[in-house]
Amino acid sequence: MTRPQSLDDLYSRFDGMHMEGGWHRKFPALWPVPEENFLPYVWHYAEVHPALDAAGDLVSTEFAERRNLTMRNPAEGNRYATVRTLVAAYQMVKPGEIAKSHRHTPNALRLILDGQGTTTTVDGKRVNMRPGDVLLTPNWAWHAHENAGTEDCYWLDFLDVPAVHLLEPMFFERHPDGLEDVVEDVENSPIAFRWEDSLASLGRSTDDAGGLCAAQIEMGSPALETIGLYMQRLAAGSTKAMRTTANSLFAVIEGQGQTVVGDVALPWARGDVIAVPAWRAYRHEAGGDAVLLRVTDKPIFEKLGWLREEIA
Numbered sequence: 001m002t003r004p005q006s007l008d009d010l011y012s013r014f015d016g017m018h019m020e021g022g023w024h025r026k027f028p029a030l031w032p033v034p035e036e037n038f039l040p041y042v043w044h045y046a047e048v049h050p051a052l053d054a055a056g057d058l059v060s061t062e063f064a065e066r067r068n069l070t071m072r073n074p075a076e077g078n079r080y081a082t083v084r085t086l087v088a089a090y091q092m093v094k095p096g097e098i099a100k101s102h103r104h105t106p107n108a109l110r111l112i113l114d115g116q117g118t119t120t121t122v123d124g125k126r127v128n129m130r131p132g133d134v135l136l137t138p139n140w141a142w143h144a145h146e147n148a149g150t151e152d153c154y155w156l157d158f159l160d161v162p163a164v165h166l167l168e169p170m171f172f173e174r175h176p177d178g179l180e181d182v183v184e185d186v187e188n189s190p191i192a193f194r195w196e197d198s199l200a201s202l203g204r205s206t207d208d209a210g211g212l213c214a215a216q217i218e219m220g221s222p223a224l225e226t227i228g229l230y231m232q233r234l235a236a237g238s239t240k241a242m243r244t245t246a247n248s249l250f251a252v253i254e255g256q257g258q259t260v261v262g263d264v265a266l267p268w269a270r271g272d273v274i275a276v277p278a279w280r281a282y283r284h285e286a287g288g289d290a291v292l293l294r295v296t297d298k299p300i301f302e303k304l305g306w307l308r309e310e311i312a
Ligand SMILES: [Fe+2]
Pocket: 102, 104, 108, 143
C-alpha cells in the first residue's frame, strides 16, 4: 500500500475504506439543540371526509383491505411519517366490511370520529366502538375490525410505525384462520377508553399540565410502551407555551381554535389533526370550550432519559 502524499490522497483513501476522519466530516454528528426537521402542519377533517367518501365509491376492500388516508408530513424527503416516530391516518369502514385479524409489532390506537356499529376484537375480546372512544391495539396483539351497523364509520388511527422503521424490529402476521375463532363480547376492557368516562374524568381533573390546558387526564400510564395519551380540555383563550423533545399529534374531539407553533398558526375544528414536531414551541388558542387528544411519543423519551420540557 502506497503511503498517501497529500491530505486529498488521504481522504480519497478513507472514502475507499468506507471511513471518514472525525475532523473532516461532510455532515456534523453533534449539534447544540434539536434540529427542526419535521414541520408543523394541520389536516382538516372537512377536506378529508369527502375524499374518504370518494375512496369508498372507488376503492373496494377487495382491492385494498384498508381504506385509509395517511397524513404525510410535508418535511422535505419525508415519505410516510406524520412526525418522526408516529403516523396518523383517517380511515372509513362501510357497513359489512371487515378488516381481518392480524398482528404487528407497531403499537396502534384509534379515536372514533363518526358512525355507530363498528367493533374491534383484540386478543379475543370484542368491544363496540363509538364516537369519542379511544381503543388500543398493543404490540403483537391480534386485532380485527368490523362494521356490523348501517352507517359509514370514520376514525383516526395513530401508530408508532415510523419508530419501528427507525429501529427495525418490524414483524407482521395475518391470523391463519382469517378471524379469531373464540371471541367474547365485552363492554369494558383495559384497551377501551369510553368517551363518557373520559368526559367524567376530565370534569373531575384538577391537573392543568402546568398551564397547557384547563384540565387533562392521562389514559393509561402510559397507554402503550411507546405512546402516551392525554385528553385535554381547553377553555377560551391561550394556553401557556410548551417546548419538548417529544413529538405530539393533537386530534380535535370538540371545539375550534388554532395552535401556534413558532410563527405558524394552524386553525382547527372537530376531527382535525395537528402535528407538533419535537422542540418547537407551541400553544393552543381555543375559541371556546374544546377537547383535544394529545398522542405523544413522550414514553420513549422518558425511558431513555431524553425528555426535556420547557413551559413559558
Ligand atoms: Fe393493524
